[in-house]
Amino acid sequence: MSFLDYAPAPESRSVLALRESYGLFIDGEFVEGRGTPFQTISPATEERLATIANANEADVSDAVAAARRAYDRVWSKMSGRDRGKYLFRIARLVQERARELAVAESLDNGKPIKESRDVDIPLVAAWFFYYAGWADKLDYAGLGANPRSLGVAGQVIPWNFPLLMLAWKIAPALATGNTVVLKPAETTPLTALIFAEILQQADLPPGVVSIVTGAGDTGAALVAHPDVDKVAFTGSTSVGRQIARTVAGTNKKVTLELGGKAANIVFDDAPIDQAVDGIVNGIFFNQGHVCCAGSRLLVQESIHDEVVERLKLRLSTLRLGDPLDKNTDIGAINSREQLERITRLSDLGDAEGAERWTAECEIPDNGFWFAPTIFTNVQTSHAIAREEIFGPVLSVLTFRTPGEAVAKANNTPYGLSAGIWTEKGSRMLQLADQLRAGVIWANTFNRFDPASPFGGYKESGYGREGGRHGLGAYLAPASSSAVSGGRGGAQRRVGASDASPALVSAAAGAEASAAGADAPAPKRVRATRSTRTAKKGAAK
Amino acid sequence: MAGTSLVTARERALAVLGGEPDDATLRRYLHGIPGVDAVGLEQRAAGLGSRSIKTSSKAWALDKIISLIDLTTLEGADTPGKVRSLVGKALKPDSTDITTPRVAAVCVYGDLVGVAVDALGAAHGDPDDGLVSVAAVATAFPSGRASLDIKLADTADAVAAGADEIDMVIDRGAFLAGRYGEVFDQIAAVKAACVRPDGTSASLKVILETGELVTYDNVRRASWLSILAGGDFIKTSTGKVAPAATLPVTLLMLQVVRDWHLLTGQRIGVKPAGGIRTSKDAVKYLVTVAEIVGEDWLQPHLFRFGASSLLNDVLLQRQKLTTGRYSGPDYVTID
Numbered sequence: 001m002s003f004l005d006y007a008p009a010p011e012s013r014s015v016l017a018l019r020e021s022y023g024l025f026i027d028g029e030f031v032e033g034r035g036t037p038f039q040t041i042s043p044a045t046e047e048r049l050a051t052i053a054n055a056n057e058a059d060v061s062d063a064v065a066a067a068r069r070a071y072d073r074v075w076s077k078m079s080g081r082d083r084g085k086y087l088f089r090i091a092r093l094v095q096e097r098a099r100e101l102a103v104a105e106s107l108d109n110g111k112p113i114k115e116s117r118d119v120d121i122p123l124v125a126a127w128f129f130y131y132a133g134w135a136d137k138l139d140y141a142g143l144g145a146n147p148r149s150l151g152v153a154g155q156v157i158p159w160n161f162p163l164l165m166l167a168w169k170i171a172p173a174l175a176t177g178n179t180v181v182l183k184p185a186e187t188t189p190l191t192a193l194i195f196a197e198i199l200q201q202a203d204l205p206p207g208v209v210s211i212v213t214g215a216g217d218t219g220a221a222l223v224a225h226p227d228v229d230k231v232a233f234t235g236s237t238s239v240g241r242q243i244a245r246t247v248a249g250t251n252k253k254v255t256l257e258l259g260g261k262a263a264n265i266v267f268d269d270a271p272i273d274q275a276v277d278g279i280v281n282g283i284f285f286n287q288g289h290v291c292c293a294g295s296r297l298l299v300q301e302s303i304h305d306e307v308v309e310r311l312k313l314r315l316s317t318l319r320l321g322d323p324l325d326k327n328t329d330i331g332a333i334n335s336r337e338q339l340e341r342i343t344r345l346s347d348l349g350d351a352e353g354a355e356r357w358t359a360e361c362e363i364p365d366n367g368f369w370f371a372p373t374i375f376t377n378v379q380t381s382h383a384i385a386r387e388e389i390f391g392p393v394l395s396v397l398t399f400r401t402p403g404e405a406v407a408k409a410n411n412t413p414y415g416l417s418a419g420i421w422t423e424k425g426s427r428m429l430q431l432a433d434q435l436r437a438g439v440i441w442a443n444t445f446n447r448f449d450p451a452s453p454f455g456g457y458k459e460s461g462y463g464r465e466g467g468r469h470g471l472g473a474y475l476a477p478a479s480s481s482a483v484s485g486g487r488g489g490a491q492r493r494v495g496a497s498d499a500s501p502a503l504v505s506a507a508a509g510a511e512a513s514a515a516g517a518d519a520p521a522p523k524r525v526r527a528t529r530s531t532r533t534a535k536k537g538a539a540k
Numbered sequence: 541m542a543g544t545s546l547v548t549a550r551e552r553a554l555a556v557l558g559g560e561p562d563d564a565t566l567r568r569y570l571h572g573i574p575g576v577d578a579v580g581l582e583q584r585a586a587g588l589g590s591r592s593i594k595t596s597s598k599a600w601a602l603d604k605i606i607s608l609i610d611l612t613t614l615e616g617a618d619t620p621g622k623v624r625s626l627v628g629k630a631l632k633p634d635s636t637d638i639t640t641p642r643v644a645a646v647c648v649y650g651d652l653v654g655v656a657v658d659a660l661g662a663a664h665g666d667p668d669d670g671l672v673s674v675a676a677v678a679t680a681f682p683s684g685r686a687s688l689d690i691k692l693a694d695t696a697d698a699v700a701a702g703a704d705e706i707d708m709v710i711d712r713g714a715f716l717a718g719r720y721g722e723v724f725d726q727i728a729a730v731k732a733a734c735v736r737p738d739g740t741s742a743s744l745k746v747i748l749e750t751g752e753l754v755t756y757d758n759v760r761r762a763s764w765l766s767i768l769a770g771g772d773f774i775k776t777s778t779g780k781v782a783p784a785a786t787l788p789v790t791l792l793m794l795q796v797v798r799d800w801h802l803l804t805g806q807r808i809g810v811k812p813a814g815g816i817r818t819s820k821d822a823v824k825y826l827v828t829v830a831e832i833v834g835e836d837w838l839q840p841h842l843f844r845f846g847a848s849s850l851l852n853d854v855l856l857q858r859q860k861l862t863t864g865r866y867s868g869p870d871y872v873t874i875d
Contacts, residue, residue, distance in 0.1 A: 269574070
């Protein structure tokens, strides 16, 4: 027998108690949707997993109304410290139910269990922990004292990292005092609905988070809803454009995380084996369903052949198959539609004269699969060098000088991420300055951390998620529009004034001591807290 | 196995280096090899370590591990009796199950080689033929701090006593001081001392003592240097210095032998030694070999475990697979 035929070691599905059907999660309860329900399937087997409710415009309106009520009556009035407690509780529950969430994610999305278990779900918990810590420290977020929340956030997320994108959206929104209506992608709604159960378990006040499932129409209704103050979207650039058009001229704040065609630049002095691993991780992680995937490999001409040869060797050890098997490296493509897009763009690569190499692996009979593929002899003018494929397809280009590498890397309508591989620190820093991309990884790729901001240049969108910068997307400085007031402005002012005098003085004290003045800041802060607690008690 | 003679070792070095193996040439060559990114290397090792091996793969892996073990005793207090016990265990690791394979070799100090050879008797020979080899540590093991004459005498002594394999240590001091030529010459000289009067040669395992080289870049350079100078095997550690074998270091050394094979077509062995105590750990090494250089590297001439306590854990796991129950430490022999 061959050792590499590792005996199958599928993760047990017994930890997962799927319901036959799921309703919409509105105002803290699961309710029927008024649209025609749809099925969610496992892309690896095409097996039906559950029936999912479809939210029409009226359902979306209900959810937004619930979010507004929750905002006005509860969430905007709650102290940051108490909001933080809820977020910590959610984070802990995510950890407790991590295995269940990982299995659900791999079933519904098709990604390998080792990625959902070791990357996605731990990051989800980390995101909630991180923003839970910020909830009572918003004065120090760099937006001035006492920044105010925006109100109701309408959030639309993609299918590639269903639960992680949910965490990226919900955690900062709640920490900053906003309420949320979130629409997960129609092909991957499962974990969001299990997350709704977690919210019930956490006793989160009804309406603070609502989850509406459905396809594009549901998302469009949410984005266009007049009572939504903030729109956050992660997904394709074309949908991002529609959203930008919809919200243009309104008071809605928007952040968009869109497509990418990242350059992964490998110099001839790079740590070569790790660079090869990094290239693999850059484009074949999550079957290439990553908006910041390193899909354009720019390799210095002198080591092109060596890198490609090593890459092929490395790819031939990747294992494609059952996403629930612990030994699987490459899972299923999320949907038939996406598989068709990848196939179409790859065929275009052949037609344009690029050379295709595909790793030898058995493709299962059912489900949607695409073997890891490399295109060499790719020219900058080829569509496969310019269009986002969003699949396990790598285009290899070459360069001769650092200047050329920068020029080629920047020559794209996108600008989400980039990677640099070199042992030379000075070159790394110089290049990072010149690359027009939101995230630049050096001697690594596809690493995420809640403390690090993430976002794009050009057609990769605007706004930043993650880190302190991610708070800014859900806050407005207290001084500016609180007085002019948008929708719900009055309530917001009440919410804001709840804590403001005390916190302002605390912040002033902190600034004074930072400036060297001997102000008794700690004492004032303590007084502040007791005042706020007393007020909260009175409000109840 | 017949090793290459000094002349051919030198020739292969000259061909690859394009010049005399002096400090300057070696430095240019070794420092021209791409660096190692520690974070990336460790990440890859962790990934390989998480492969899940169960049921039939596990049974295969356990037997494979046993057949790749250099069963080792390297204590100052070793006695002929201890070595005879060790040989007994090497030949019949588990008396309750005769299907248990033999280990590849026993590894002892030079003065006990004769005892091991006698105890093995007709079972002494090539592990490919189901026999057990004798490996001896030489060259002032484990510190390597002796003059070259002593090291050569130590080696010749063990070879004369019947050792099939010589585990030598490199002069880490000379390596860290950048005296690569000196390290090269010593390895080449020891390699020459492995030659028997009949012209055959004992196989040479070069111990880098990676715990004292500290950086991955050093490990990579020392691996190349050892292979250039004629080593048949590169081995991580003596087992006397912590850290001994680690998965990232072994992975790195496997990448070096893979690259050497791509360059010259020659196959060099790798031996992680010290600190591998459980079947679970050993399986991670098998996975790493299989995925870095390929499964055909999992044979006694190309991969070994240097271990003393690993065997018992493997035997316990093996018993569990056949009986369905875990037994205790008293169900396997102590030495």
